[in-house]
Amino acid sequence: MLREDGSVDPALDPALPNEDLLFLFRKMLLLRALDEKAISLQRSGRIGFFVPSTGQEASEIGSGFALKEGDWVFPSYRDQGAALVRGYPLSSIVGQLFGNASDAIKGHQMPNHWCDRSINLVSVSSPVATQLPQAVGAGYAAKLRGDKIAVIAFFGDGGSSTGDFHAAMNFAGVYGTPTVFFCSNNQYAISLPFAKQTASGSIAEKAAAYGFEGVRVDGNDLLAVCKVTRDALEKARAGGGPTLIEALTYRMGPHSTSDDPTRYRPEEERADWAKRDPVSRFAEYLRRAGVVDGKTAETLAEEAREEVQRAVKECEGAPPVSPESLVEDVYAEMPWHLAEQRKLLSGGEG
Ligand SMILES: Cc1ncc(C[n+]2csc(CCOP(=O)(O)OP(=O)(O)O)c2C)c(N)n1
Numbered sequence: 001m002l003r004e005d006g007s008v009d010p011a012l013d014p015a016l017p018n019e020d021l022l023f024l025f026r027k028m029l030l031l032r033a034l035d036e037k038a039i040s041l042q043r044s045g046r047i048g049f050f051v052p053s054t055g056q057e058a059s060e061i062g063s064g065f066a067l068k069e070g071d072w073v074f075p076s077y078r079d080q081g082a083a084l085v086r087g088y089p090l091s092s093i094v095g096q097l098f099g100n101a102s103d104a105i106k107g108h109q110m111p112n113h114w115c116d117r118s119i120n121l122v123s124v125s126s127p128v129a130t131q132l133p134q135a136v137g138a139g140y141a142a143k144l145r146g147d148k149i150a151v152i153a154f155f156g157d158g159g160s161s162t163g164d165f166h167a168a169m170n171f172a173g174v175y176g177t178p179t180v181f182f183c184s185n186n187q188y189a190i191s192l193p194f195a196k197q198t199a200s201g202s203i204a205e206k207a208a209a210y211g212f213e214g215v216r217v218d219g220n221d222l223l224a225v226c227k228v229t230r231d232a233l234e235k236a237r238a239g240g241g242p243t244l245i246e247a248l249t250y251r252m253g254p255h256s257t258s259d260d261p262t263r264y265r266p267e268e269e270r271a272d273w274a275k276r277d278p279v280s281r282f283a284e285y286l287r288r289a290g291v292v293d294g295k296t297a298e299t300l301a302e303e304a305r306e307e308v309q310r311a312v313k314e315c316e317g318a319p320p321v322s323p324e325s326l327v328e329d330v331y332a333e334m335p336w337h338l339a340e341q342r343k344l345l346s347g348g349e350g
Contacts, residue, residue, distance in 0.1 A: 075154045
């Protein structure tokens with residue numbers, strides 16, 4: 001829908017209300033500001049690890065925006081953008097990076113592995129693509145119960161090479177589960193380029209082998225991502241079965257703060273994708289639509305940076321989690337051996 005210069009095909013423009021457009025733009029800016037800040041926090045030793053999503057804002061925010069309240073989300077570690085739009089607070093994302101008392105999950109997970117039961121946001125798993133069969137199972141349960149909801153599972157191009165991808169896609173196809181498989185094809189699985197990931201022409205075309213629809217979309221076009229995801233989710237809720245979406249995008253930064261992409265990625269390639277930057281493209285669309293001007297866009301970007309600063313200030317100062325919390329939140333009822341360990345951790349006799 002959005003051309004690379006930010007102009008839009010009028011016949012395709014969904015003409016979202018200004019309020020929605022500004023909401024989406026603010027979230028994009030927030031996501032980028034979070035990346036900048038979190039990387040500097042990690043470099044200065046204040047947090048241990050971070051997974052950035054710069055370059056993938058349209059794919060993240062556009063897909064997250066398409067969700068409805070009852071839907072379930074099975075994210076990967078890079079999907080904090082979708083989580084933000086879903087209503088997961090920035091301060092919770094930041095608190096989880098510090099893993100102290102400001103972290104709702106009390107440091108039980110590595111950074112970028114958040115969750116929130118209240119908004120059907122399932123815990124991120126580190127092993128790539130394990131969330132795919134889980135999402136299919138959740139979708140199958142919803143189908144058996146007759147719940148009119150959809151389940152979305154996020155993953156990367158690397159995830160499509162796993163056994164879990166095959167098991168999930170096959171089961172979803174056979175049982176017609178209300179699952180949307182959302183692949184952010186950011187061209188790399190750490191250092192492995194997409195050309196070496198698969199001999200198929202695309203990820204989307206793999207859906208045909210499982211008997212359902214696959215769609216390839218420009219992942220740097222927020223409006224297009226939102227439309228195809230919304231259509232797929234609606235189809236799933238209406239009993240039309242699964243869809244595989246491949247959003248073509250680019251990871252502009254490192255895989256994580258433990259990675260150095262200059263060792264495997266040509267600078268010209270990165271520079272070429274930078275011309276299709278999803279944030280400036282959306283900003284240009286907003287400017288053409290008269291929703292923001294250049295000055296407002298800069299003010300909003302500054303506000304996003306300030307919001308991140310405030311969240312960091314609030315979370316970094318929190319005390320450490322109590323040692324006994326280590327054994328909490330695992331079982332509904334604590335078994336005797338954990339109760340004993342809890343006592344030891346709190347300084348009592350075991
Ligand atoms: C099953 C499994 N194999 C290998 C790894 C190591 N690993 C972590 S991230 C990653 C790359 C994943 O790439 P992709 O699925 O394209 O997602 P992206 O990180 O690009 O978002 C790998 C191989 C892992 N976590 N789990």
